[in-house]
Amino acid sequence: MEQRYHPELIEPKWQEYWKEKKLFKVQEDPSKEKYYLLEMFPYPSGKIHIGHVRNYTIGDVVVRYKRMRGFNVLHPMGWDAFGMPAENAAIDNNTHPAAWTYANIRAMRKQLKKMGFSYDWDREIATCRPEYYKWEQWLFLQMFQKGMVYRKESYVNWCEKCQTVLANEQVEQDCCWRCSQTVQQKKLWQWFFRITDYAEDLLVHCDKLPGWPDKVTVMQKNWIGQSIGSEIKFQVDGKNEDVVVFTTRPDTVFGATFMCLAPEHPMVETLSLGTEQEAAVAAFVQKISRQERSAEGLEKYEKEGVFTGAFCINPATGEKIPVYTANFVLMGYGTGAIMSVPAGDQRDFDFAKKYNLDIRMVVAPEDHSIDPENMTQAYTGQGVMVNSGKFNGLDNQTAMDEITRWLEDQGRGKKTISYRLRDWGISRQRYWGAPIPVIHCPDCGQVGVPESDLPIRLPEEANLLEKGGSPLPTLAYFAKATCPVCGREDARRDTDTMDTFVESSWYYLRYCSPRYTNGMFDPEAVKYWAPVDQYIGGVEHAVLHLLYSRYFMRVLNTLGLVDFKEPFTRLLTQGMVCKETMMCPEHGYLYPEEAIKNDAGSFVCSKCDSDVEVGRVIKMSKSKKNVVDPNELLEKYGADVTRLFSLFAAPPERDLEWNEDGIEGSNRFVNRVWRLSLDCIEKFKGIDPYQGPASDIKNESAKKLYIKAHQTIQKVTDDIEKSFHFNTAISAVMELVNEMYTYDLDSDDVQLKQVMVFCLDNMLLLLSPILPHFCEEVFARSGRQHGSILEQTWPEYREDSLQTDEVLVVVQVNGKLRAKFSMDASASVDTIKQTALADERIKKLLGEKTPKKVIVIQKKQTLVNIVI
RNA sequence: GCCGAAGUGGUGGAAUUGGUAGACACGCUAGACUUAGGAUCUAGUGUCGUGAGACGUGAAGGUUCAAGUCCUUUCUUCGGUACCA
Numbered sequence: 021m022e023q024r025y026h027p028e029l030i031e032p033k034w035q036e037y038w039k040e041k042k043l044f045k046v047q048e049d050p051s052k053e054k055y056y057l058l059e060m061f062p063y064p065s066g067k068i069h070i071g072h073v074r075n076y077t078i079g080d081v082v083v084r085y086k087r088m089r090g091f092n093v094l095h096p097m098g099w100d101a102f103g104m105p106a107e108n109a110a111i112d113n114n115t116h117p118a119a120w121t122y123a124n125i126r127a128m129r130k131q132l133k134k135m136g137f138s139y140d141w142d143r144e145i146a147t148c149r150p151e152y153y154k155w156e157q158w159l160f161l162q163m164f165q166k167g168m169v170y171r172k173e174s175y176v177n178w179c180e181k182c183q184t185v186l187a188n189e190q191v192e193q194d195c196c197w198r199c200s201q202t203v204q205q206k207k208l209w210q211w212f213f214r215i216t217d218y219a220e221d222l223l224v225h226c227d228k229l230p231g232w233p234d235k236v237t238v239m240q241k242n243w244i245g246q247s248i249g250s251e252i253k254f255q256v257d258g259k260n261e262d263v264v265v266f267t268t269r270p271d272t273v274f275g276a277t278f279m280c281l282a283p284e285h286p287m288v289e290t291l292s293l294g295t296e297q298e299a300a301v302a303a304f305v306q307k308i309s310r311q312e313r314s315a316e317g318l319e320k321y322e323k324e325g326v327f328t329g330a331f332c333i334n335p336a337t338g339e340k341i342p343v344y345t346a347n348f349v350l351m352g353y354g355t356g357a358i359m360s361v362p363a364g365d366q367r368d369f370d371f372a373k374k375y376n377l378d379i380r381m382v383v384a385p386e387d388h389s390i391d392p393e394n395m396t397q398a399y400t401g402q403g404v405m406v407n408s409g410k411f412n413g414l415d416n417q418t419a420m421d422e423i424t425r426w427l428e429d430q431g432r433g434k435k436t437i438s439y440r441l442r443d444w445g446i447s448r449q450r451y452w453g454a455p456i457p458v459i460h461c462p463d464c465g466q467v468g469v470p471e472s473d474l475p476i477r478l479p480e481e482a483n484l485l486e487k488g489g490s491p492l493p494t495l496a497y498f499a500k501a502t503c504p505v506c507g508r509e510d511a512r513r514d515t516d517t518m519d520t521f522v523e524s525s526w527y528y529l530r531y532c533s534p535r536y537t538n539g540m541f542d543p544e545a546v547k548y549w550a551p552v553d554q555y556i557g558g559v560e561h562a563v564l565h566l567l568y569s570r571y572f573m574r575v576l577n578t579l580g581l582v583d584f585k586e587p588f589t590r591l592l593t594q595g596m597v598c599k600e601t602m603m604c605p606e607h608g609y610l611y612p613e614e615a616i617k618n619d620a621g622s623f624v625c626s627k628c629d630s631d632v633e634v635g636r637v638i639k640m641s642k643s644k645k646n647v648v649d650p651n652e653l654l655e656k657y658g659a660d661v662t663r664l665f666s667l668f669a670a671p672p673e674r675d676l677e678w679n680e681d682g683i684e685g686s687n688r689f690v691n692r693v694w695r696l697s698l699d700c701i702e703k704f705k706g707i708d709p710y711q712g713p714a715s716d717i718k719n720e721s722a723k724k725l726y727i728k729a730h731q732t733i734q735k736v737t738d739d740i741e742k743s744f745h746f747n748t749a750i751s752a753v754m755e756l757v758n759e760m761y762t763y764d765l766d767s768d769d770v771q772l773k774q775v776m777v778f779c780l781d782n783m784l785l786l787l788s789p790i791l792p793h794f795c796e797e798v799f800a801r802s803g804r805q806h807g808s809i810l811e812q813t814w815p816e817y818r819e820d821s822l823q824t825d826e827v828l829v830v831v832q833v834n835g836k837l838r839a840k841f842s843m844d845a846s847a848s849v850d851t852i853k854q855t856a857l858a859d860e861r862i863k864k865l866l867g868e869k870t871p872k873k874v875i876v877i878q879k880k881q882t883l884v885n886i887v888i
Numbered sequence: 889g890c891c892g893a894a895g896u897g898g899u900g901g902a903a904u905u906g907g908u909a910g911a912c913a914c915g916c917u918a919g920a921c922u923u924a925g926g927a928u929c930u931a932g933u934g935u936c937g938u939g940a941g942a943c944g945u946g947a948a949g950g951u952u953c954a955a956g957u958c959c960u961u962u963c964u965u966c967g968g969u970a971c972c973a
Contacts, residue, residue: 023928024927060973062973063972063973065973103973104971104972104973105972105973176971177971185971186971187971187972188969188970188971188972189971189972190971190972191971235892235893238891239891239892239893239968242890242891242892243891243968243969243970245891352970441970442970444970445970445971447971448971449971450971519971520971520973521970521973524973558967558973559892559893559967559968560967560968560973561968561973562892562967562968563891563892563969563970564970565973595893595894595966595967596966598966598967636965636966637965638966638967639966639967641972642972642973643972668900668901668912668913669900670900670901671901673893674894674901675894675965675966675967676900677900677966679899679914681899681900681914681915682900682901682913682914682915683914684914684915684926685900685912685913685914686913688913688928689913691928692928695928738904742904743904747900747901747902747912747913748901748902748903748911748912750912750913751901751902751911751912751913752911752912754912754913755912758912828908830907830908831908832907832908832953832954834953834954835907835952835953835954836954840908872953873953874953875953875954877954879905879907880905880907881907881908882907883907883908883954885907885953885954887953887954
């Protein structure tokens with residue numbers, strides 16, 4: 021008998037077998053119940069890392085389990101192949117994004133195949149292929165026709181020196197990551213999807229996704245950020261013009277002593293025009309344009325503002341109040357203007373203190389009074405109206421509605437709902453993406469390209485500019501176009517490409533009919549397979565990717581292309597696999613293998629010997645190079661052990677700091693099972709598994725083992741079905757194996773032999789989704805069944821064989837464990853109590869005292885607590 | 889900053905509804921077998937204490953017969969924060 025499992029011989033053999041028998045190829049089959057399981061497709065960064073291994077192993081186990089349960093399972097794989105890293109790599113290594121991407125896909129596909137994942141590879145897609153993005157362009161045109169896409173000016177990070185747009189990731193401390201020049205904000209005309217039209221629908225349905233983790237729907241709700249409030253018009257002093265503000269606190273309007281506009285607000289310039297503040301305002305707006313305007317960036321800057329030189333009339337008080345422009349007001353939220361109530365809002369309060377502006381109490385707490393002269397912070401709580409004319413004395417909740425109605429009657433306000441969610445900007449001034457299918461004509465404006473011209477191909481032979489800029493605008497043969505409407509020949513093609521989130525918003529539908537040429541997908545195939553029954557991916561996608569996908573299905577639903585709105589019925593968000601970063605002062609981020617540990621225990625760079633700075637433990641990502649390639653594990657232990665270990669390390673939703681010290685244990689387990697199985701096969705030839713109830717087994721230890729086996733089936737099934745907690749499923753099987761090891765394989769007891777055969781068979785079935793190659797091999801060697809273990813059915817446990825006749829009773833005195841004994845499971849509460857009190861150790865502890873109370877619990881645990 | 893998570897032995901983690909804290913592993917210690925061992929097997933292993941016992945789930949309070957689990961406050965770390973995907 022071979023003493024060891026040899027993955028290098030066995031795994032390729034079964035991979036070949038599965039391929040030959042086309043076991044993972046699926047087709048629509050109305051006679052079977054479908055199950056569509058999808059893992060988030062990878063960006064082809066070059067190599068898969070442990071995070072991918074974990075993600076795809078989880079999915080593969082569920083897929084194999086569902087197949088054994090009789091489902092017709094769709095399990096595809098593909099590549100999120102457009103994106104910025106390809107451009108960066110092209111600049112760094114003097115390659116072409118396409119060449120780099122396709123080479124990476126080849127390498128990663130090979131690695132995935134080595135892992136034995138059960139994909140239907142015939143359905144593979146890559147989003148950078150024209151056959152894919154053609155349909156994305158087609159959809160863009162449909163949306164364009166329906167007014168679901170529009171253009172507006174918005175800001176990008178701009179490096180003047182490199183003459184290029186930078187992603188947020190490429191901005192380091194306000195500077196360009198390549199040249200360290202200070203980054204500017206530059207205004208460009210860009211395309212937007214009107215996702216805000218669906219804000220309410222997306223929000224409402226967050227509560228109708230029972231298969232999603234609450235934390236994800238909570239994050240989405242907060243992201244959409246509905247707030248109910250009012251729009252109030254403030255007339256500009258001396259002009260027939262209004263500034264419209266959005267506020268969630270219309271009750272405080274009497275306390276509005278100044279206003280703030282976003283620096284990008286169109287009225288900032290017009291209001292300051294001709295005042296002595298004109299220059300100061302222009303300077304301020306210029307200054308702010310250098311500041312990062314992201315939510316995260318905003319917090320980095322001190323709150324500041326400047327007087328515009330203009331005043332507005334507070335519609336409630338009739339007073340003139342100054343209008344400021346301030347960096348903490350966002351153009352993208354509400355109306356881009358706020359009324360400032362320093363007594364009731366902390367930011368307004370800080371601002372008022374800084375610029376010496378009036379503070380007036382309008383909502384006062386009921387239990388104490390506040391003097392606006394001496395207050396140190398805003399009062400944001402509930403209270404009673406003061407200084408508010410005829411509304412004085414009302415509670416502020418009532419006043420909210422009444423003041424809104426009052427303003428409405430005067431035509432100065434109305435109740436509105438505002439969302440934090442902004443429209444989705446999809447224009448990218450990049451090369452490696454899907455071209456936006458629009459032609460700009462001097463006469464006709466923006467014109468969609470005719471459908472017959474699709475796809476608008478990305479010119480793959482183009483070379484990237486040295487500093488990272490897109491070459492598309494410089495390519496006359498690409499950028500020059502004839503207007504499809506009027507035929508003008510000096511029209512210009514849009515040279516922006518689409519955000520890569522667009523590709524990932526619908527790829528799961530393309531998998532249903534990946535080679536379909538008459539549309540985005542074959543409606544029949546989508547009808548059968550969609551929506552995705554189980555989606556699995558990193559929790560870092562909780563908001564953007566998942567929200568965009570939900571939005572896209574609503575768009576397709578509106579366009580009549582699909583009959584559902586929610587793309588993913590169930591969602592599992594796995595935790596991230598993390599690792600510390602390694603930073604060399606000379607060479608930047610290092611791969612783990614490039615940082616060498618020296619005798620002193622610190623790290624040095626393998627290229628230049630400099631001391632390496634060990635950074636924080638963060639999610640594995642190609643850009644930070646803190647990635648662990650599974651190849652080494654695959655070489656040494658094979659796919660099955662690697663799969664087992666990645667599942668055994670932690671439950672899927674937990675973040676994991678990568679550490680492979682434990683893999684020896686997984687390897688040891690697999691080899692233990694190997695030896696035990698081959699031993700059993702040899703010794704129990706011709707013996708059939710025991711089938712009956714546990715109560716018919718005479719040998720007590722055989723009975724115990726049999727019950728353990730049924731408990732294991734139950735535990736593993738529940739863990740997979742209910743929570744995807746494979747780590748505990750695996751430890752349950754380990755317990756069974758440990759127990760099987762204690763039995764004498766040479767015993768003459770026939771029932772024991774039958775029980776052992778039962779255990780062996782079922783153990784293999786339970787492990788087969790996790791260790792598919794291994795289990796195929798052992799299953800084949802057992803010789804009692806034919807075909808693949810994949811085609812077997814999942815084991816069932818017997819309800820009548822899950823319990824032993826004895827229960828363990830634990831006895832506590834004042835909640836502290838003092839004794840335990842086992843008893844017949846049918847013992848009465850009274851018998852248990854008496855037995856506990858009669859226990860020697862308990863008697864000693866009680867001494868003369870009489871227990872105040874004796875509590876007997878018979879739930880998961882039989883427990884007696886004696887209170888003295 | 890804001891939104892969402894997570895903190896349990898030397899390590900990864902376990903503990904349906906509050907009910908034996910530390911399952912299952914890694915590591916370590918000792919032993920067995922062996923020409924050999926980075927193979928395998930057996931036993932031990934939360935901390936303090938010779939012991940009885942005491943203490944122990946990031947920290948501090950609280951509820952309860954009983955708290956890792958519920959409540960309040962707080963600290964640290966991670967993810968997202970709209971152009972990384």
